[in-house]
Amino acid sequence: MLETPARIEPCGLEEAVPEALSDLVVKISVEAEALGLGLHEDTVAELRAVMRITNSYFSNLIEGHRVNPCDIERAVEGCFDEVENSVLAQEAAALIEAQSWVDEVVAHGTVPTSAAFIREIHRRFFETLHPDLRVAEHGSLRREIVPGQFRVEGHEVSVGLHIPPSAHRVEAFMAHFERRYFGLTRGARGRVLSIPAAHHRLNFIHPFDDGNGRVSRLMSHAMCQAAGISGRGLWSISRGLARGLNDPLEYKQRMEAADQPRRGDRDGRGNLSLAMLESFTGWFLGVIHEQLLFTKDLFNSASLCERYIALVCEIFPDQNGLPNLVSHVFHHGEMAIEDACQMLGASHLPALLELSDRGFLKQASATCPIRLAFPIEHHQTLFPKLFQLSDSV
Numbered sequence: 001m002l003e004t005p006a007r008i009e010p011c012g013l014e015e016a017v018p019e020a021l022s023d024l025v026v027k028i029s030v031e032a033e034a035l036g037l038g039l040h041e042d043t044v045a046e047l048r049a050v051m052r053i054t055n056s057y058f059s060n061l062i063e064g065h066r067v068n069p070c071d072i073e074r075a076v077e078g079c080f081d082e083v084e085n086s087v088l089a090q091e092a093a094a095l096i097e098a099q100s101w102v103d104e105v106v107a108h109g110t111v112p113t114s115a116a117f118i119r120e121i122h123r124r125f126f127e128t129l130h131p132d133l134r135v136a137e138h139g140s141l142r143r144e145i146v147p148g149q150f151r152v153e154g155h156e157v158s159v160g161l162h163i164p165p166s167a168h169r170v171e172a173f174m175a176h177f178e179r180r181y182f183g184l185t186r187g188a189r190g191r192v193l194s195i196p197a198a199h200h201r202l203n204f205i206h207p208f209d210d211g212n213g214r215v216s217r218l219m220s221h222a223m224c225q226a227a228g229i230s231g232r233g234l235w236s237i238s239r240g241l242a243r244g245l246n247d248p249l250e251y252k253q254r255m256e257a258a259d260q261p262r263r264g265d266r267d268g269r270g271n272l273s274l275a276m277l278e279s280f281t282g283w284f285l286g287v288i289h290e291q292l293l294f295t296k297d298l299f300n301s302a303s304l305c306e307r308y309i310a311l312v313c314e315i316f317p318d319q320n321g322l323p324n325l326v327s328h329v330f331h332h333g334e335m336a337i338e339d340a341c342q343m344l345g346a347s348h349l350p351a352l353l354e355l356s357d358r359g360f361l362k363q364a365s366a367t368c369p370i371r372l373a374f375p376i377e378h379h380q381t382l383f384p385k386l387f388q389l390s391d392s393v
Contacts, residue, residue, distance in 0.1 A: 003169045005176030008204055009270030010277060012184040012197045018278060024285045025192045028229055031292040035231030038301040042333035042371045046362075047299060048233040050374050054386060056095040059217050059238035060088070061389070062251065067092050069387050073376040087130045095214060098125040102222050103233065112222035113181035113198055115174040121215050122208055123148025136210035143209050150174065150207045157206055162259050164206035173205045191227035195220055196284030197277060200258045204272075217241065229288070235295040239386075240287035248389055254283050298383055305330045308372075311381050312360065319351040326372065329361075334369035 013021070036044050053072050060067060067088045074082050075089035076096055083089040101124055110117055126134060126147035134145045138157050151157070151167040158164075165173050177198075184194045202216045217238050224230050224237065244250030258280040260273045268274025298304070308330065309323045316322055321344045328343070329335050344352055355361050359375030374382055385391060 003165050003173075005165075005169075005173045007165065007271050008173065008177065008201045010197075010268050010272065010274050011177075011180040011201055011270075012190070012194050013274075013278060013281065014184070017189075017193065018282075021193065021278070021282055021285065022189065024282070024289060025189050028192060028285060028289050028292065029188075031289065031296060032229035032231040032235075035292060035296055036234050036299065039299065040331060040333040043330055044232050044234065046372060046374055050376070050379075050383065050386075051234055051236050051295075052096045052099050053092075053376060055099060055217075055221065055236040055238045056092045057238075057387060058236060058242040059095060059214050060092055062217075062238065062242050063213060065091065069376045069379060072096070087132060091129055091133055094125055094128050095218075097128075099218060099221065102218055103225065106222045106225045110222075111182065112219055112226050113178060113185065115178050117222070118174070118202070118207070118215060118219055119148045119150070121218050122211055125214065125218075126211060138209075145208070145210050151209055155209055157209070159203075159206060160256060162204070162256070164204065170205065170207050174207055177201060177205065185223070185226070188228075191223070192229060192285070193281065195223045195227065195288075196281040198223060199284065200255060200277070200280055203255060204259065224288070229292075231292060231295070234299055235288075235291045237288065237291070240291040243389060245283065245286055245290060250283070254280050294385075298386065301331075304382070307382055308374075311378055312355070315358070316351055316355070321345065322351060322355065325352075326360075329370065329372045334371045336369050337363070337367070340370055 036047075039047070053069055053076070057067065057069050057072060065088050068084060071083035071085070071089045072092040074080070075086075075093035080086045080089065098121055102121065105117075106112060124147075126145055134147075136143045136145050143155060150170045153168040155167045181194055181198050184197075185191045199216050199220045202219060203212055206212050208215065221230075221237050225233075241251045242248060258272070258276045260276050261271060262268055262273050263275070268277075305327060309326050312322050312326055325335075325340060325343055329340075340352060341349060352361075356363070356370070359373055359377065361370045362373040363370050379386055
């Protein structure tokens with residue numbers, strides 16, 4: 001029997017959009033536009049790096065791969081001999097590299113829902129992984145993962161109770177996926193409303209032998225950027241999905257619920273349930289809104305700078321000039337090294353060097369300006385609850 005790509009319909013909310021969802025789209029757009037305002041662009045760039053680590057941490061955590069955030073930072077810097085599990089740390093670093101590429105190409109107009117883009121995310125993520133992580137296990141079967149390759153004939157899978165399309169039909173399903181979301185993402189509201197649906201439908205197709213979850217979360221990240229709700233890269237979709245609104249189990253439960261077939265003539269006109277898609281969309285957008293509110297508070301300019309200065313004063317209690325230096329670089333961006341030396345005075349130069357050695361300041365080279373950095377080692381002080389799976393932890 002021919003498997004028609006219409007099996008993933010409805011691909012979006014195309015008729016009457018519930019008022020509550022329209023209102024939520026507006027709230028998300030407003031919060032995303034305001035996120036990071038008041039922060040210098042140099043500071044935003046460093047915080048964006050922190051959020052890439054956050055996104056990688058939670059996306060891998062969803063897959064059962066837990067890595068200390070400090071080890072992820074070390075892996076990004078190439079210091080694998082200092083991490084507890086170099087294989088998983090390298091996996092986390094690879095996901096960050098893939099996200100960096102996503103951010104760059106989407107900023108130049110790449111369509112996040114194109115099949116070619118989705119393949120390339122997968123390729124860039126998997127091509128540098130340790131061989132132990134390039135094996136897909138399906139029951140008793142073990143298959144080598146080919147970076148960027150959709151499932152080939154004979155590579156059939158099941159995900160819980162869900163049976164994705166047959167491997168030989170994946171190309172047709174992905175072509176349909178690309179066409180449908182090209183149309184559904186044309187308007188400003190549609191670009192936001194389509195993010196949850198595309199996220200679920202890509203996982204429903206399950207185009208790759210493995211890595212579908214992480215690829216779909218990077219695709220959703222890219223769709224948020226294309227929709228203008230990335231908030232300068234200062235929030236993480238994976239953190240929200242891993243935590244849920246009330247329980248970390250919600251993500252899996254909501255995805256499974258959206259797999260349900262249409263339940264009668266009043267449940268849309270597609271193969272899958274429109275009611276469940278609406279419910280999933282509301283939940284997913286609620287997650288986005290909650291994460292925007294969380295990082296809006298976390299990255300409030302005044303309180304973040306206050307926490308930073310308090311931490312520096314705690315570590316360097318006898319260096320009275322450091323708070324002024326930190327405040328200046330936080331609010332005004334890069335500072336010439338000679339100006340920093342003049343501000344501190346000769347007696348404070350050893351403290352300046354130690355501040356750099358301990359990751360609070362960074363330079364491209366010894367003669368380049370210094371800028372503030374945010375060492376993950378101190379995330380509990382600088383970014384309370386950022387890496388917590390639950391507020392109760």
